[in-house]
Amino acid sequence: MQPLKSTDPKQIGPIAIRGLLGYGGMGRVYFGLTGDAEPVAVKVIREDLLGREEVRARFFRELDALRSVQGPQIAALLDASDETDERPWIAIEYIRGLTVKELVETRGCLSLEHAATLGLLLAKALADIHAAELLHRDLTPGNVLMSREGPKVIDFGLAAFADGPSDLTGSAAHLGTPPCMSPEQVNSPRQISTASDVYSLGATLLYSLTGHYPYRDRVTAARLLKISDPNSPPDLDGLPDQFEPLVRRMLAHEQADRPTVPEVRAWCERLVGSQVNAAIRSLAVGNYVERETDPEQAAPPKPVPKDLSAVAPPGSVIHRLAERLRREYAATARF
Structure with missing residues (x-):
C-alpha cells in the first residue's frame, strides 16, 4: 500500500480512503x-479518462460481470x-494475502499437491465464471490472491460475455x-472462447510450479510473436512429470486441442487424491502470507523493456500491440 497524495480522494462514496493499492493504464485501486470499519478495495477510473466512453463501458462491464458471477474463489462485489x-x-472485498506471483517470487514454487489444489480451485472459479456466460480473459498469477480461505480470482476489467464478440478490443483497451x-x-481477440481462459490457467499453473511463463522473452513483442x-x-522446463501432459494440452496453440474446464478439474482432483478438503486447507494455511500494509515497504516498480524494433518492425501489428501493452503495464509492472 502506498500513502495518499494530495491529489488522491479522501472519500469515495461512503468509503473513507486510507491508501493506494495499485494503478494501471485506466484506473486506480484504493484501500x-x-x-x-470493513476493509475494501475501491476501483475508480483515472480522472483524465472519465470522459472517454470506451473506458466507462469497460468499467461498467466489469461491474456487470461482478454482479453476474458468484463463487467461493471469486472476490465478491460489496458496493458500487x-x-x-x-x-x-x-x-470489492479486500484480501490481505499475496498474489500467486508474489508468493512464488518471495517463497518459491508451489509443491505438486498445492499446485494441483490451486488448479482444482481455479477450475471451479472458471466454471462459475463461464456458467454466468462470461470469459475472464486475464487469469494470471498476478490476478489470483491467496486468502485465508484459499485462492481468490480478482480483476474482471477484461471480462467479456461469451455469446458474442467483445467491444473492448479497440485501440483504447489492452487485451x-x-x-x-x-x-x-494475440491473433484474433474477437474470436476467443472459454478455451482462452483454459490457456491462461495453464500458464498460471506452469508459473506456480516452475517460476516461469510459457515464453520467457522479456521484450513484449518477441513474446507475442512466439505466442x-x-x-x-x-517452454515447459522444470514442470513435474505428473503435470506435463495436462499443462501441455492446456497450452496448445489451437483452442480445440485444449482440455475443457471440467477435464482440467477432474485431472487436478486425481492429482490431489481422496483428501480434497485436507488439501484445500493445506493450500490455504501453508501459502497464506498477510500483505504488508506499511507504505514504506512497497517495492519499486520493475523496469519494462523498451527495445521493440529488434523483434518487430515499427508500424507492424505486433509492434503497435506490444507498444500499447508496454505503456499500460509500465504503470503496474505486473510481469
Whole structure:
C-alpha cells in the first residue's frame, strides 16, 4: 500500500480512503474502510479518462460481470456507485494475502499437491465464471490472491460475455497480460472462447510450479510473436512429470486441442487424491502470507523493456500491440 497524495480522494462514496493499492493504464485501486470499519478495495477510473466512453463501458462491464458471477474463489462485489455518477466506483472485498506471483517470487514454487489444489480451485472459479456466460480473459498469477480461505480470482476489467464478440478490443483497451495471453488473444481477440481462459490457467499453473511463463522473452513483442506462432512450443522446463501432459494440452496453440474446464478439474482432483478438503486447507494455511500494509515497504516498480524494433518492425501489428501493452503495464509492472 502506498500513502495518499494530495491529489488522491479522501472519500469515495461512503468509503473513507486510507491508501493506494495499485494503478494501471485506466484506473486506480484504493484501500478504504466502510462506515462499519470493513476493509475494501475501491476501483475508480483515472480522472483524465472519465470522459472517454470506451473506458466507462469497460468499467461498467466489469461491474456487470461482478454482479453476474458468484463463487467461493471469486472476490465478491460489496458496493458500487450508480452508473450516472460523475466518477463511478466499485468496492470489492479486500484480501490481505499475496498474489500467486508474489508468493512464488518471495517463497518459491508451489509443491505438486498445492499446485494441483490451486488448479482444482481455479477450475471451479472458471466454471462459475463461464456458467454466468462470461470469459475472464486475464487469469494470471498476478490476478489470483491467496486468502485465508484459499485462492481468490480478482480483476474482471477484461471480462467479456461469451455469446458474442467483445467491444473492448479497440485501440483504447489492452487485451490481457502478455505472459498468459492465449494465441487467439494475440491473433484474433474477437474470436476467443472459454478455451482462452483454459490457456491462461495453464500458464498460471506452469508459473506456480516452475517460476516461469510459457515464453520467457522479456521484450513484449518477441513474446507475442512466439505466442502467435504455432511452430513455437511453450517452454515447459522444470514442470513435474505428473503435470506435463495436462499443462501441455492446456497450452496448445489451437483452442480445440485444449482440455475443457471440467477435464482440467477432474485431472487436478486425481492429482490431489481422496483428501480434497485436507488439501484445500493445506493450500490455504501453508501459502497464506498477510500483505504488508506499511507504505514504506512497497517495492519499486520493475523496469519494462523498451527495445521493440529488434523483434518487430515499427508500424507492424505486433509492434503497435506490444507498444500499447508496454505503456499500460509500465504503470503496474505486473510481469
